[in-house]
Amino acid sequence: MAEGSGPPGGQALLFLTDEQLRTGIEAMFFAYRGFTADPDRILAEKDYGRAHHRALHFIHRSHGTTVNNLLSILGVTKQSLNRVLRTLIEDGLVESRVGTVDKRERHLFLTETGAALERELSDAQRDRMRAAYRAAGPAAVAGFRQVLEAMMDEDMRRHYLALRDRERG
């Protein structure tokens, strides 16, 4: 599949060789470590983990989301999420309000302290992201997002697009 009697397209499809794909895989691996490194350092100091960060992020992003919706965004079991959510609520970072239209539902909100931690974490993560974006330039950023979007599972893409389309920019 790689060299030699190449596929129709030849030079034009060079970015699809196994070598190129493998390098892309490694880029994802190494970049993801960088992506999580800064928030991880902050979280470690405060005895929280990456799971707490994810919950804070998406609750911030969707004020008043329900537990079920959060579960489906995060793609974990409710037992797993609950463990994290419980500590966040106990520690006063997240507030859970009974639904008004459907009282079985709980709507999740960040408290002031929760919002402060979320901001600290996402500031750190955005700083790196901003540096990377700036270094690569707008055209590269557009490509970056196109490839990532194409890489998602269908379900995740639905969630992603719903969030993405809130962008005002």
Added chain:
Amino acid sequence: MAEGSGPPGGQALLFLTDEQLRTGIEAMFFAYRGFTADPDRILAEKDYGRAHHRALHFIHRSHGTTVNNLLSILGVTKQSLNRVLRTLIEDGLVESRVGTVDKRERHLFLTETGAALERELSDAQRDRMRAAYRAAGPAAVAGFRQVLEAMMDEDMRRHYLALRDRERG
């Protein structure tokens, strides 16, 4: 930092707004799930985990690498790597040969069975990667890699570039 009395550059730096950066963060999160989903399914059947996949991948990529080098690529402790490596060796997927020039070192190689599993895993992962690359096109792929490279920690980038520059394509 976002709208209003914008920074110098205005429209030209729109891709650096907090909203855009946040969406990039979410893209990384959702895409990484897709990125690992296919190999994870295969691994689950065979009672291996993502950690085994990573070891197989990098041993394949650098035949005869030493344990120390692998440690520094993976960025985990030797105890953590050893647990994984031990099972791979016991199961006959990896071979560990005493170094010839420095007998303290162990050089790691995939056996035929190890190479077969590595191929199965990376085929699955590459299939998704290929589909994403094809959907996005060569320009997007170039941008994708630029941003990821800029996102890495310095140490990881060194490892990445060393591997990347083996590309023959």
Added chain:
DNA sequence: CAAGATACGTCAGCCTTGTTGACATTACCA
């Protein structure tokens, strides 16, 4: 050559975060 450093393996224990299975409560809905 002796002493220290290096490469590796391993034991033990701990943590986070994922899983399954089971069960209870409350609330909606047909």
Added chain:
DNA sequence: TGGTAATGTCAACAAGGCTGACGTATCTTG
């Protein structure tokens, strides 16, 4: 009113990180 849905919780388990400590070869250097 009975079934289903949304949530919370208990228990047990596994993967894969971590630290700390120790042992054994094997280099390397004074």
